[in-house]
Amino acid sequence: MPAMNMLQALNSAMDVLLDKHPEVVIFGEDSGYFGGVFGATQGLQKKYGLDRVFDAPINESAIAAMAVGMAAKGLKPIAEIQFADYIFPAIDQIISEMSRIRYRSAGQFVSPVVVRSPWGGGIRGGQTHSMSPEAFFTHVPGVKVAVPSNPYDAKGMLIAASEGDDPVIFFEPKRIYNGPFDGVPDAPLSSWAKHPKGEVPEGHYRVELGKAEIVREGEACTVVTYGTLVHVAVHAAEKAGIDAEVIDLKTLAPYDIETIVASVNKTGRVVVAHEAPRTSGFGAELAAQIQEECFYALEAPIFRLTGWDTPYPHAHEWAYFPGQARFIRALQTVTEAR
Numbered sequence: 001m002p003a004m005n006m007l008q009a010l011n012s013a014m015d016v017l018l019d020k021h022p023e024v025v026i027f028g029e030d031s032g033y034f035g036g037v038f039g040a041t042q043g044l045q046k047k048y049g050l051d052r053v054f055d056a057p058i059n060e061s062a063i064a065a066m067a068v069g070m071a072a073k074g075l076k077p078i079a080e081i082q083f084a085d086y087i088f089p090a091i092d093q094i095i096s097e098m099s100r101i102r103y104r105s106a107g108q109f110v111s112p113v114v115v116r117s118p119w120g121g122g123i124r125g126g127q128t129h130s131m132s133p134e135a136f137f138t139h140v141p142g143v144k145v146a147v148p149s150n151p152y153d154a155k156g157m158l159i160a161a162s163e164g165d166d167p168v169i170f171f172e173p174k175r176i177y178n179g180p181f182d183g184v185p186d187a188p189l190s191s192w193a194k195h196p197k198g199e200v201p202e203g204h205y206r207v208e209l210g211k212a213e214i215v216r217e218g219e220a221c222t223v224v225t226y227g228t229l230v231h232v233a234v235h236a237a238e239k240a241g242i243d244a245e246v247i248d249l250k251t252l253a254p255y256d257i258e259t260i261v262a263s264v265n266k267t268g269r270v271v272v273a274h275e276a277p278r279t280s281g282f283g284a285e286l287a288a289q290i291q292e293e294c295f296y297a298l299e300a301p302i303f304r305l306t307g308w309d310t311p312y313p314h315a316h317e318w319a320y321f322p323g324q325a326r327f328i329r330a331l332q333t334v335t336e337a338r
Helices: 006-020 044-048 060-072 088-098 134-138 151-163 229-240 257-267 282-297 324-336
Strands: 024-028 053-055 076-080 114-119 144-146 168-173 213-216 221-225 244-248 251-253 270-277 303-307
Touching: 006 024, 006 044, 006 076, 006 151, 006 168, 024 060, 044 053, 060 076, 060 088, 076 151, 114 151, 134 144, 134 168, 134 251, 134 270, 134 282, 144 151, 151 168, 213 229, 213 257, 221 229, 221 257, 221 324, 229 244, 229 270, 229 324, 244 257, 257 282, 270 282, 270 324, 282 303, 303 324
Parallel strands: 024 053, 024 076, 076 114, 114 168, 144 168, 221 244, 221 270, 270 303
Antiparallel strands: 144 251, 213 244
16 A cells, blocks of 8 residues: 555545545635645646636635535535634534534435545644634534544545535644654654555545544553544653553544443543643543543543643744643643542
């Protein structure tokens, strides 16, 4: 299998979908001629033409509304919002139309839309290009939310998302587009070519949504996270010498509570981690559900490792970002609690 970075894997997924499904169309801000601000759609317009891959105005609300209309008429649009920070103008169309059309029409219409968006911090993007707004969308019935952590999953999950009948908000951790990140900002960059999940089949395959993966087995505590922090958690556990089990959620709505419960019942200690601000972040939902399901197995309070309740600070990015040092402190706190 060829080695691919995440951008190449996403490009391959869309190439497969365009070739296999004539109803698939791809559009968004700079998605056509320039191939996307990060290059995820590069070459697809030239290969499939202006009717299948095209640019949209810088109008996120219109992009989402167009996608809803296309889907209602039988197309399968994959729409790109250039940065997750700018998805909020589209939120009315996503909540009021995209998520509800199946229910409103009693199943006569569905909305098989994928909204792709680069997501998260760690690229020195400051408060305008670093947000993690996943929790806003996990609260919306009828919408699925996916966050891949590696090229293999990114391709398979995007194909599965597009081939389904429900809308999917597909957040792509831009910090790991080109390689995994261990949470140490001044360390040399890594390449996906050296990672087992950088090996990506060229053809069609699916990674089904709603199923988590245990990426590191352990007995001392459970880490539940997603996106970039999956890699940070693994490296932190190894550096600290803590026998932590790391769960990559992959899908946040619906999320795989069964895998989480089985792990927590085994370890009795939990860290939930995300980049987004702490208050009402997705970690709060995870902590509440874990407490309900695993109350009698818990041997220590659930630890939430998150960003701060502030906009992403440009000058203090690596203090805000849950990097390796913060992860190690969290793991030590949880495993040493008595």
